[in-house]
Amino acid sequence: MNLAITGATSGIGEQALKALLKNFDQIFILARNESKGNALIKSFSEIDQKKCIFIKLNLADMDSVVKAANFIISKTDQLDVLINNAGGIFKEKEITKDGFEMSISANHLGHFLLTNKLMPLLLRSKIAKVINVSSEAHRMAKVDFSDLNYQKNSFSSFGSYANVKLFNILFSKSLVEKFGSRGLKSYALHPGVVKTNFAKESAGVFSFLWKLASPFMITAEQGALTTIYLAKTDIEAKHNGAYFKKSKPTTPSKSANSKNMREKLWLKSEELLKEWL
Template sequence: MNLAITGPTSGIGEITLQKLIPHFDKVFLLARNADKAAKTIQSLPEDQQSKAEFIHLDLASMDSVVKAVKEIQEKSSQIDVLINNAGGIFHEKTVTDDGFELTFSANHLGHFLLTNKLMPWILKAENPKIINVSSEAHNAANVNFEDLNYEKKSYSAFTSYANVKLFNILFTKSLYEKYAEQGLQAFSLHPGVVKTNFASEAGGIFKVFWVLARPFMITAEQGAETSIFLAKNNIPSSQNGSYFKKSKPAKASKAANSKSMREKLWYNSEKLLAKWL
């Protein structure tokens, strides 16, 4: 069995990797920083290190995503579990070289492209799974599908982050709708408010909130529990497509369950990524 995970070199991604690697034959660490990936691999038990392989992936560069997929396909016959774990919140509006707002690119578009390009390899698995790390922040989303890159409206770090966390859930439900009949299971999850360096790029009121909330936050080990649970366990088919909290199906927002919103998101994502898809 083969696992691919984004954002495996820090926070809950690193814990998820450490806990899951004994259960897989091969694990692809999809990350930007080769040095951090090397240190992460070296920190694994010696008998597990040979299973881990770094593949460069920058979710803010769609060319990088396409290249990463080709590498994975060259080095494996299938992917049994894909965990789209990487994410970030960014204080200042940044536009990538591809012309996308960075939060949108790094949290949604990059994973959308990665997942879709890898889909033939994922569907080769006997029990394929895709796990998307979302957040309760999705409840604060305020999406304008006419301005996904904040070209008209002023940029808000927190609203942009809330929107992409909603997109993670909408994307999951679309994957379930499109591929469940071919055996795919797709899940999204809220890891909890985790004490990591996650919000180091944030600023303004969100950074103040993060500092004040730190004493009440959970550890990265606790934050990784739901991802690990979903990857390791047989989940009933009745829960396929669901949003999870604390390893149990949970209620997502009304917007997260909107069929029209997930159809708009898929349509717009395909349109924006047409060059790479």
């Protein structure tokens, strides 16, 4: 079986990767930092090192996403599990070279493009799964589809993050609607409040609250457990497209279950990415 995972050089992604090594024959590790990725691979046993291929990927650069997807396509004709793990919260508003606000690019659009490019490989698998790492922060989302780059509305570090975490759930449900009849399974998950370097770029009240909560946070190993569970477990068909927390399906926000919102998001994502799709 073949696995592709983004952002696996640190935090919950790294812990999920380490736990899943024995379950896959070939693993594509997609991340920005090549030296970190190669060092991680070298820390594995000789047998596991041979399974792993590092692929440089910058989710804020759509050319990089296409290049990474094409490399995977050149190396295999089937992909069994894709874990869209990478993401982050950004202190200031930043526009990528492609013209997208950084948070939506790194947390949604990059993965939307990668997943769609790899879909032919996924649909050749009998157990095809896409796993999207979301967050309970999605419950605070307030989305304006006419202003995803914050040209009119003021940018908020946490607000933009809440929106894209909602997008992760909407995207998971859309994947099931569009490809579920062809065997695709897709899930979103909340990993828990994990003590990593994740929020070091955050600002304001969110940064303050994060520091206050720090002593009560779980470890990266604990935070990876739901990702590992979804990657390894044959989930009941009735939960396809579900949002998971502590390895159990959980009811997300009303917006996360909105068919209208997920259709809007899909069409808007296609519109923004038409140059690369």
